[in-house]
Amino acid sequence: MNSNELRKKFIDFFVSLNHKHFPSDSLIPSSDPTLLFTTAGMVQFKDYFLGKKTGVSRACSVQKCLRTSDIEKVGHTIRHLTFFEMLGNFSFGDYFKKEAIEWAWEFITKVVNLDIDKLYITVYKDDNEAYDIWSKIVKKDKIYRLSDETNFWKMGDTGPCGPCSEIIYDLGEEFGCKKPSCDVSCDCDRYLEVWNLVFTQFDRQSDGSLIPLKQKNIDTGMGLERLNMVVNGLKNVFETDVFNPIVNEITKNLNVNETDRKTKNYIYAIADHVRAATFAISEGVIPTTEGRGYVIRKIIRRAIRYLKLLGSDQPFLYKLVPVVVKTMKDTYPEVELHREKVAVIIKAEEEKFLETLDEGLKVINEIIVSGKKVVSGELVFKLYDTYGFPKEIVDEIFKEANITYNEKEFIEAEEKAKNLSRASWKGVKVVDTQIYTSSPQTKFVGYTQYSCKAKLLAIIKDKQTLNSISKSEQAELIFDQTPFYGESGGQVGDTGKILRDKKVVAEVVDTKKIEERIVHIAKIYDELKINDEFDLLIDIERRKDIMRHHTATHLLHKALREILGEHAIQSGSLVADNYFRFDFIHWEKLTDSQIKKIEETVNQKILECLPVTIFYTSLDKAKQLGATALFEEKYGEEVRVVAIGKEEQFYSLELCGGTHCSNTAEIGIFKILSESSVGTNMRRIEAICGRKVYEYITSFETKIKSVAELLEVNTIEEIKNKVEKLIQQNKKLQKEIENIKTKVSTQKVEEITKEKNGVKYVIKYIPSVDIKFLRSLSDETIKLYSSEPVVILLYSLENKKISIVLRTNDVGLKKGVSLKTITEKINNVLKIKFGGREDFFQGGGTIEKNVNPNNFIEILL
Ligand SMILES: [Zn+2]
Ligand SMILES: [Zn+2]
Structure with missing residues (x-):
């Protein structure tokens, strides 16, 4: 029996016993945002269990689940998995232990025909009721009474809880741990738990006492992969047809x-x-x-x-x-x-x-x-x-x-790092939607109309429903129909007016969509009563800006995938009237030329005046056509497709519930404002379209014009020339300043000049300057002695750090001056290293004693 057959047999069996078949909920629990993942079939029925939801008393499902609490065991045992499917039947205040046990036994032994000899039963140690029911079905020596740890289920320290009963399959001695104590309660692989039946019958109080629940529930769970394994006589879940x-x-x-x-x-x-x-x-x-x-x-x-x-x-x-x-x-x-x-x-x-x-x-x-x-x-x-x-x-x-x-050290290090970058898991805020869902679903006419007549069905203020309202800063209004788009799919809500006899009685500042009810958040100017009729009118220009941006996101999405690769898929977006942002998967910063290409591609598609058509079809058909679906959206049987381009050769096809232009030409123009990182493997583009680009260009122009004014030029073209001129002027001025500085500082120097053998020795001390300065000063100084042989020594001294520049000229060299010899003499006394060439040396280092120009004369001569 393969997995498909097992799933079907299970569902058919319980449907024949009047259970409603629920499809698997998503792995991300829709009803309980506090859970990271769906870990059991029961998760999607939580509200039925607690009696918050009614109308169904028996349910069954095959639920996809994800658990990582035993991840280190996965692969190393025959039975542990992270992702698995859970078969389950549920009773919400309907049948209880007797039926749950008898039906489970019937399914296990008659439908999938497990060998009765290999089956064992566990019950909670104090649960005589379950024990008695089982003892009429199997021999008493096959029933084990076990303790809290394995056979008592609880939701938390208080609240619903109850005993469990398990159906165990003995895989045989070869699977056992061989310990003498090995029996049904052993944690080794031999005794495989196939099915767990939970009898939720108590409400645990904070003092630990157990009060019987008014509504007793049944919650069962059987791992499909394990069942598959034992039904087919396999040794391991990984040998089943799913693996x-x-x-x-x-x-x-x-x-x-x-x-x-x-x-x-x-x-x-x-x-x-x-x-x-x-x-x-x-x-x-x-x-x-x-x-x-x-x-x-x-x-x-x-x-x-x-x-x-x-x-x-x-x-x-x-x-x-x-x-x-x-x-x-x-x-x-x-x-x-x-x-x-x-x-x-x-x-x-x-x-x-x-x-x-x-x-x-x-x-x-x-x-x-x-x-x-x-x-x-x-x-x-x-x-x-x-x-x-x-x-x-x-x-x-x-x-x-x-x-x-x-x-502890690990946690401390982690805490430290966390404090540095405060980011932690934030649960989704749960909105109590009951106050809205008591109104009927709103008919949305805004795909084709900007205004309509509508009947007021609900007024909500401070979480209270009212029959009428007079002047008010803020209230929420629900009508039978509306042209106002409620914020969803990344697109912001509409704003606009509510009129009675052509007079504005309320102003809509935002619109939300809550479980198919469109909720208008409005400032109220006049008295409004339930069941009154009004004219609803959205802010059309604003909506058109939003539509331009939304249609542009679809073009951008396609362009990104064309230019960056198929991986560049949307992971989120915000479509507003003044801009849009678009997050997508990509691992590196876009280059300027990529950004340019993307911008050009989108604008090209705008100029091609491609028609935008909307049609409804089945999810299957949409997939066949190659439509892009978004991760975070859930799709029903019928999906809305937004197609851009001519039929048979659509440029872009996306499942989308947003409002769109009817032709790409309406977008006008598209401009990317920025590209940035928003986390690992995720990039963000912010862009504008249509009027917003016009505003952008205008303000840009104004700014440039003001620059031109400052520069005292008449046209934008002249700006570049003028700025180049200014840069050159600036460089010239810099140089002049340097020269002036040189001259100024030479005022303070101590200088000694001595002559020996027809060569002039000039020693200059300049306090607190660097070697660069000494070099440029030496350029100036040597010029003064063009015709007479000269040795120039410039030095600076600060905090025992000395810098020295030595120069001679052509006539000096002819006279036999050797700067090399001079540097050796200096080095002998001051231990300073030099580097240079025939007519130029420089050196520096630390000296212990102070030196004055006279000392150098002594050294040199
Ligand atoms: Zn064992
Ligand atoms: Zn869209």
């Missing part, structure tokens, strides 16, 4: 020895991790340094390390994405929709980690080779921070090598 093709692909490509146990473990871990990463990334989670993104990074990097151990040091993991997609796409079409993006993102993460992996491993190997058994927590943090090793991976490697470190 087999992935495992084969790895073995085939890496050319490794499959019979080696460690090799096998690595391959299994890689197979699990690429599957988890594919699912998470296809839901928009991108490897980053925090939150969900970090969990995915951890998973991918663990796989990369194992690939390295298997001898692969080139990006390879991404090549497995197509086979993952092939095994899962029938059940989860979303992985196919985002296939290329997932591969591109995994590859980028591989390239990034491979850059530092070797160096990090070198550090780790040095520790292992040195035989050190304890290392500092700071070092582990450095491995994490500098070499990109997730802590869990370091832990795993150290554990194998029996190395420990101080956890």
Whole structure:
């Protein structure tokens, strides 16, 4: 029986027992933003469990789940996974223990025909009710009473909780730990938990007491991969049909020895991790340094390390994405929709980690080779921070090598780093939407109209609904229909007016969309009553600016992918009236020529006057056409497609709910204002269109004109000449200043002149100047002695640091002056090194004693 059959059999079985079949919720829990990932089938039913939602009393599902609490075991055991599918049936205040147990048993033994002899049951030690029910089904010696740890479920320290009962499958002695104590309660692989039935019947109070719940619930969970394994008599979850093709692909490509146990473990871990990463990334989670993104990074990097151990040091993991997609796409079409993006993102993460992996491993190997058994927590943090090793991976490697470190030091180092860059996981703010959802959904007419008549259905102020409102700074209004676009998909909400008999009675300052209700945030000028009729009119010019920007984002998106590559996909955007920003995946700063090319391409498409058409179709059809879907959006059966270009040869096709121009020509013109980084592998472009470019050019022109005025030129063209002239003038002035400085400072010098054998010796002391100054001064000085043989010695002294310049002229050389000999004499006394040529030497150093010009005369002569 393959996975498809098992999923179907499970759902069919419970649907036949009047359960409503719910499709899998996303991996990112839509109902509980406090959770990083969906970890169980029950997550999407939380509100039913708590009685907040009603209308369904029996449900069943196959839920995709992600858990990383046991990640270090994945690959090394026959049963642990990060990503898995959970089969579950649920009762919300409907049936309880008897049915849950009997149906589970019927499914396990009659539908999938597991061998009764191999099955065991566990119940909570005090749960006599469950024990009695089971004892009518199986022999009493097959039922084990276990304690809180394994058989009591709780949501938290207080709140709903209850006993569990597990169905266990005995895989046989060969899987056991061989300890004498090994039985159903053992944690080894032998006794495999297949199905867990949770009987939620108590509400735990803060004093620890258990009060029976009014609404008793059933929550069950059975791992599809484990069920698959035991139904098909396999030895390992990785041998099932969901993993087999992935495992084969790895073995085939890496050319490794499959019979080696460690090799096998690595391959299994890689197979699990690429599957988890594919699912998470296809839901928009991108490897980053925090939150969900970090969990995915951890998973991918663990796989990369194992690939390295298997001898692969080139990006390879991404090549497995197509086979993952092939095994899962029938059940989860979303992985196919985002296939290329997932591969591109995994590859980028591989390239990034491979850059530092070797160096990090070198550090780790040095520790292992040195035989050190304890290392500092700071070092582990450095491995994490500098070499990109997730802590869990370091832990795993150290554990194998029996190395420990101080956890506290690690946390301290991490805290320190965190304080430096305050960034942590921020949960999504939960909006209580009930007050809005009590109104019917709003009909949005704003795709084709800027105004309409509408009936006022709800007035909300300070979280209260009112029947009427008079003058007010702010209230929220919901109508039966509206032309106002509620903020969504990155596009800001509309603003505008609400009129009665052509008189403005309220002004809309913003519009939001909350669960298909369009909420107008308005200043109220006159009395408004529920059920009254009004004319709604949006600010048309502003909306047109927004539409220009939105249509331009689609052109930009396409241009980026054409110019930078298919990986350059949108990861977020803000479309406003005064500008738009567009975030996309890319790993390096764009060059000026790339930015220019992108700008040119978008403007070219604007000038081509391409029609923009909107049509509705099925998600499947849209995918076939090659439409781009955004990560963060959820799509229903019918999708709205925005197509730019002529039919059959569309330039851009995107699933989008925004408002758009009807032709690219309406955008007018497009200008990029900036390009910057917004995190790992993420870039941001900010740009403007249409009127905003005109305003930009105008203000630019004004600024340039004011510069021209300052420069006293008449035209913009003259600015360049004038500025060049000014620069030259400035250089000339600089030089003159230098000269003046030279002259000024020569005033303070001490100077001695002596003659010997027809050669004049000029010694000058200039306090506190540098060697450069001495050189230029020597140029000036030597000019004064063009016809007579001369030796010039200029020196400066400050804090025992001496600088010396020695010069002679042609006639001096003819007279036999040797500067070389002079430098040796000086060096003999002052220990100063010189460098230079026949007629020029310079030197410097530290001297202990002070020297005056007379001392030099003594040395030289
Ligand atoms: Zn055991
Ligand atoms: Zn759009």
